[in-house]
Every structure is written in structure tokens, then in C-alpha cells.
């Protein structure tokens with residue numbers, strides 16, 4: 112029997128997926144499991160891609176089901192209660208802005224969301240004539256906002272160094288560490304530092320796995336695992352000295368791609384919490400569950416409104432896919448914070464799909480002064496770090512071709528002459544010009560929800576385009592770049608899934624490709640993971656190459672030739688999966704992945 116619905120929902124979410132059943136890919140945390148909804152994503156057409164990702168996103172709002180494993184969900188009472196407890200701590204800080212700070216930190220998308228939320232809430236304070244009291248940290252600094260640098264997520268000590276710097280002289284700090292998978296060493300070390308300095312810090316962990324599924328492998332140069340830090344925090348939650356906000360939102364549409372649901376849920380949770388804190392800070396009344404629910408429902412409504420446009424989103428997916436298939440580019444040009452969403456989306460395509468930095472790119476139109484910690488790290492740093500209107504006009508416009516797609520993102524609120532000017536210039540070069548415009552009347556969405564709606568659409572467009580390009584196998588991004596420890600272990604897990612071989616054999620195969628043409632010595636085998644990653648991060652198609660080697664028992668060279676002469680990576684792998692005499696892999700024989 113399904114659990115009783117406690118709240119009136121804006122959207123009806125589908126029945127719970129079997130990922131909630133005990134034993135479904137039991138050795139993987141929720142954030143790394145493959146979502147049963149998108150199992151056939153690689154064979155879907157644009158309309159189906161949008162439908163499948165819509166269903167995945169709807170799981171964010173699904174309620175706890177007592178009949179199943181009983182994961183906490185967004186609307187669970189314990190989650191709402193934790194939010195209320197954190198809010199009262201945030202309010203203490205808001206009341207004493209001179210001596211206090213709210214720090215949001217993370218790697219990759221989590222760091223970019225820390226940036227976006229900081230920008231929004233400091234602006235809100237400025238509008239009220241108050242001092243800014245938010246700041247952000249992203250692994251790798253401001254450059255990582257535009258171009259991903261996943262390796263730095265592994266640097267525990269760097270995390271602490273950055274945190275110390277921004278908090279110098281502060282008497283009270285609310286530290287919000289975001290790691291969707293409860294996995295980034297950069298964030299683990301920062302939380303650990305806070306736990307050792309509880310007189311100043313209130314550590315808050317935001318992520319989407321239960322603590323028992325937090326990463327537990329050794330962190331290089333550090334004494335604890337992420338799980339150990341999270342367990343310490345869990346013990347302190349009762350005395351309100353630390354908090355963990357970790358509802359389950361279900362596996363990602365593309366396995367492990369936490370930029371999607373993880374990123375969206377981070378935005379929903381943190382904006383709801385902070386908005387509620389600001390709304391009630393000067394009132395005598397305490398924040399209620401009802402107030403939180405009202406805000407959360409506006410996000411749920413945004414999901415419904417967004418996907419009323421599914422047909423148009425599917426057309427965008429198709430066009431972006433065509434551009435990528437023809438080796439052309441997709442540009443997303445957004446006004447104000449919609450530009451930040453565009454930049455986020457583009458930057459994530461690099462590690463997610465092994466894409467080139469110019470395949471999918473975001474640009475921010477409008478004033479960006481006072482946004483960044485260190486703007487100098489981004490301005491005039493060359494084509495790779497281009498992100499602004501000036502950059503778009505100088506570096507992209509002149510070389511735009513008829514095969515490129517340009518998508519404009521804006522709100523219908525009076526800045527249309529600016530938009531029109533740019534559209535005219537772009538249209539001289541390509542007819543593939545599209546607009547995603549948010550209404551200010553009728554199906555109107557408030558700012559935060561407009562941003563989320565944009566994020567959902569862009570995630571779908573860039574993911575769908577890469578599916579059409581043949582980068583995805585089932586719902587796995589087989590061509591991920593092996594550029595940090597989490598991605599190294601995800602690569603091993605993908606190899607196991609599709610070959611059915613042991614972890615040891617897949618790891619050996621991965622190392623062979625990474626070090627090719629060098630022969631694997633014992634010294635190489637026993638080197639620190641960071642050494643393997645430093646080499647792998649510079650190479651292309653490491654995972655698909657290894658997969659072919661393992662499936663065909665062939666050399667790295669032969670695998671590379673097969674990939675080069677195949678219409679797509681997916682086609683090359685499928686041909687090898689179907690090669691005569693090959694033993695069936697785990698993914699084909701056991702969809703629950705139990706034998707991994």
C-alpha cells in the first residue's frame with residue numbers, strides 16, 4: 112500500500128520507481144544509481160527525451176512512501192523540521208551582519224549554485240539597504256564557474272584554506288557545505304574544520320543521499336572519509352550544533368549527473384530556507400511548516416508550467432542535437448541570473464559528456480560587477496573563460512556559422528530592445544535562433560522559479576542533444592572525463608556494469624588505457640589515485656576505449672580505431688556488446704545491478 116499523501120500537490124508524480132526497493136543496485140548510493148525511468152533514454156526521440164526527464168524531475172516532489180524503504184523526501188516532516196531549525200540559526204546571523212557570515216560552498220554545479228544563491232540574497236539585502244552577509248566558495252575559484260576543474264574537488268586542504276580566508280575575523284558563521292552525493296573531499300574537510308571550531312561555525316550539510324550512503328573511501332592527504340564527517344554531524348544534530356539536510360530525490364536521469372536533480376533540489380531547498388528566514392526575521396512570529404510548504408509548492412508549480420511547453424522544448428533538443436552532430440556549437444545567451452544558469456549548463460557539459468568547452472556555452476548579458484569574488488580571474492583570460500556580453504560580441508559573433516544554434520533566455524519585462532539588437536546581429540549569421548522568454552503576466556513565475564524553469568529546460572536541451580549525438584548508453588554517460596576520484600570510481604562501475612567483469616579487472620583495464628603505451632608496472636599500479644587521474648584527465652575517450660578493450664579483449668589501439676570509425680560512441684559500444692561469443696554484462700542480464 113502506498114503511503115498516504117499528506118499535502119495537496121501541484122503535480123501528480125508517477126508511482127515510486129523501483130530504485131526505492133531494497134536491493135536495487137544495492138552497492139550504489141541513490142545519487143549514483145541508474146534511474147529505471149530513463150533506462151531506454153539512448154533510444155528516445157526528442158519528444159520522448161523531454162517526457163522521460165520531466166518524469167525524473169517530478170520525483171523531486173514525490174512524498175515519502177512508508178511501504179517502501181522509507182527514504183526522507185522533500186516534504187517529509189523531519190526535513191521541514193530541520194529547515195525550521197536552520198532558519199532560526201540563519202536569523203541570528205542576519206540580525207548581526209557586522210560580525211557574521213553565511214558561507215555556501217561546493218564543487219562543480221554545487222559551487223555554481225552557491226555562487227548564484229549568494230548573488231541573489233546579497234542583492235535582496237542590498238535592496239533593503241542592508242549589508243551583504245553571504246559569500247560563496249567554489250573548488251577551483253571563480254574560473255570553475257565558467258570552465259569545470261573537477262580535480263580540485265578532491266583537495267581537502269584547499270577547502271579548509273579557502274574557508275579560513277573568507278571567515279577571517281568573523282564571530283559567527285553559518286557554513287552550508289553542498290555535496291549532492293555526500294562525496295566531495297573539498298566539502299568534507301570544510302565541514303570537519305567547522306566541527307572542530309563549533310564556537311564560531313554552525314556546519315550545515317546539503318546533499319541527497321542518506322548518511323549511510325555517504326562516500327566512504329579514503330581521501331588522499333586527509334584523515335577522515337566523507338561518511339565519518341557526516342556521522343559526526345548526525346550526532347550533533349540533536350543539540351543543534353550541526354545539521355544535515357538530505358532528502359532523497361531519486362537517481363539522476365543520466366546516472367550520477369548531479370547537475371540535474373541534485374542541482375535543482377539544492378536550489379529549491381536553499382532558496383526556500385533562506386527566503387523564509389528573510390521573510391520572518393523582523394517579525395515576532397516563528398517560521399511555520401505551512402510557510403515552507405507554500406514556498407516549496409511554487410517550485411512544484413514551476414515544474415508543471417515548464418513542461419506545459421514540452422513540445423517546444425523537444426524542438427530545441429532536436430535543433431541543439433543537430434548542431435552538435437554536425438560538430439557545430441550551441442550558445443545559450445541569458446539576461447542577468449538566467450545568464451548564470453546558462454553558464455552553469457555549458458560548463459557542466461565538459462565533465463558530464465566529455466564535451467569540448469566550445470560545444471555548449473553560456474553567456475551572461477547585463478551587469479556582472481559585484482558578483483564575483485575575484486573578477487580578475489575571469490576577465491580577459493582568453494576564449495575558454497569567455498562569459499560576458501562583450502565576450503559574446505567580440506569572440507563568438509564574428510565566427511558564428513549557419514550550423515550553430517543560439518538560444519536567448521530573458522523575461523518579458525522591458526529590456527527587449529537589448530535582446531532585439533543582439534538577435535538581429537545573430538540572425539545575420541544563422542537562422543537557428545530560438546528564444547525562451549518568461550511571461551510577466553498569465554503563467555507568471557517569480558524570479559527563483561523562472562531560474563529553475565530555465566535550468567530544467569537547459570539541462571534537458573544539453574542532455575538531449577548529447578543523447579542524440581550518441582554519447583549515452585542506456586542512461587550512462589560512458590564518455591565521462593576521468594578527472595577526479597569520484598569520476599574514477601564511477602568509470603570503474605560503468606565498466607563493471609557493461610562487461611560483467613570484476614572490479615579488479617575493470618580497474619586494471621582502465622589503468623592500461625590511461626597509461627598506454629606504457630606497460631603497467633607494479634609501481635604504477637600502486638601509485639596514488641591522484642596520479643592516475645592527472646594523466647587520465649588529459650586524455651579523450653578513456654572510458655569507451657577501455658570498454659571496447661574489455662568487451663573485445665583487444666588492444667587500446669584497436670579500440671581507438673573502432674571508436675574513430677564508428678558513427679558514434681554508443682554505436683561502437685553496442686557493436687561490441689553484440690559481438691559474437693561475448694559474455695553478457697551485468698546491465699543486460701540483471702537490471703537491478705545486484706551482481707555488480
Ligand code: F6P
Pocket residue numbers: 217218219220221261264289290291292293294295368369370373459462595597598
Ligand atoms: O566532478 C564533477 C561533478 O560530478 C559535477 O558534475 C558535480 O556538480 C560536482 O562533481 C559536485 O558533486 P557533488 O555535489 O556531489 O559534490
